[in-house]
Amino acid sequence: MNGLSVRLFGIPSVHRSGRETKRIPAKSLELFCFLLVHHRRRYSRELLSDFLWPDETGTLSKRYLRQALWKLNAVLNPASDSMGKELVDNSSPGWLQINSHAVAWTDVREFDQAYSGLLTNVGERLSDSDGRALENAVGLYRGDLLAGWPQEWCLPERTRFEQAYLMMLEQLVAWCRVRQLYLKGVGYGETALRYDPARESTHRQLMGLHHEVGNRGEAVRQFHLCADVLSREFGVRPSAQTRELYEQILRDEAPPTRTVAMPLVRREPEAVPALHARLDEIQASLQRLMALFDLDPRNVG
Incomplete structure (x- = not known):
């Protein structure tokens, strides 16, 4: 693959024209990865410098940010590079954002796009091409984001x-069930449970799959696995919906077909870093000021 390709799931790696680059200074790499993860957002230089160097004075942290940007471009985008594109877009004074045109491919961007395309649909209604695209997306998830990094x-x-990944797997289980790809569907469901053993909705999906292929004993066993893990981890019983499905399986009745809803994962989690909250406040104030004085945003900074 020409240009830069970056993997952030599992141990992060950066490849340039197919060869891995390992000479990126730690803080430059952290800045690069932060902007890649939040590729849809712009950040002020002041907030980024305070965020990445919280123990330094404002003047010193800003100098460190400039140095980190310079080192990042020096290693990944040297002057001899024919791409001729800055890795970080700083065309708006005082603001930084990853330049998506300078980075050919990232797993998180591909993953995000696949997930965004799924939000308006559910597993049973996915076309064959949508299902295959979703399979490719879950294949990108090689482990936790930036595995081993301790940064808050x-x-x-x-x-x-991880929650988006688990929802994708559930949608693939539903997609496989409609196409009678039962073994593949069971595999996706079991993968989800390895990440979250107490995911009750996935247990229900597996109960239904086992029952549909005539393996009532395995469906019953799946219910008891679900009941055991919920009791052990949370001290609760399975929900009424899960118990109802279990009773239907015991009576050897076919449960009614139910569409698997796709709850939305918030783009910004509840535990949003203080950086995001401060940025939103500043951006809102800036927009109000520009509207009040009829200012061009390119002249603000």
């Missing part, structure tokens, strides 16, 4: 991507 800002983002 990574934690809510890991949760967001």
